[in-house]
Amino acid sequence: MYHVVLGVDDDEAHARQCARDIVDLPGESTEKRVTIIHSFSDNPSGASATQIASVREASDLFEAADVEYDVEESSGDPAEAIIDVANDVDADLVVVGGRKRSPAGKALFGSVTQTVILNAGRPVMVTGVTKEA
Structure with a gap:
C-alpha cells in the first residue's frame, strides 16, 4: 500500500x-490510501x-x-501544512494542482506548488486541469 497526500x-x-x-x-484501489489536506x-x-x-x-x-x-x-501556510502532513504520515507521494502563472507572478505572490516541490523531501506530482475536468 502506498500513501498519497493531496x-x-x-x-x-x-x-x-x-x-x-x-x-x-498504478495498482488496485485497495493499494492506495489518501490523506486530503485543506489549509484555511x-x-x-x-x-x-x-x-x-x-x-x-x-x-x-x-x-x-x-x-x-x-x-x-489546518490553518496558516498551505505549503507548510501539506509538507507537515506528508511528513506526519510518511507519504510516498504528494499531489498538488498547478496553475499557470507568469514568472513575475510567482516571484511576487509565491507559489504553494513551488514551495512544496522544493521542500517536500519526497516525490511530488503536479497536475494540471484539462478542459473536461
Missing part, C-alpha cells in the same frame, strides 16, 4: 483532476474541511473508486 485548495476543478490522477495511479487561510465561519466543495469533490471520487481516504485540516 493538497486541496478551493478550486474544485483542480481537486477533481488531482483525485482522478491519484485514482489512475481565513475561516470566520468556522467551517470544517469536509464542508469545502473541493474537498467533497475529491472525497466523492475516492469513494466511487473505493480508495481509502481521510481528511485533515
Whole structure:
C-alpha cells in the first residue's frame, strides 16, 4: 500500500483532476490510501474541511473508486501544512494542482506548488486541469 497526500485548495476543478490522477495511479484501489489536506487561510465561519466543495469533490471520487481516504485540516501556510502532513504520515507521494502563472507572478505572490516541490523531501506530482475536468 502506498500513501498519497493531496493538497486541496478551493478550486474544485483542480481537486477533481488531482483525485482522478491519484485514482489512475498504478495498482488496485485497495493499494492506495489518501490523506486530503485543506489549509484555511481565513475561516470566520468556522467551517470544517469536509464542508469545502473541493474537498467533497475529491472525497466523492475516492469513494466511487473505493480508495481509502481521510481528511485533515489546518490553518496558516498551505505549503507548510501539506509538507507537515506528508511528513506526519510518511507519504510516498504528494499531489498538488498547478496553475499557470507568469514568472513575475510567482516571484511576487509565491507559489504553494513551488514551495512544496522544493521542500517536500519526497516525490511530488503536479497536475494540471484539462478542459473536461
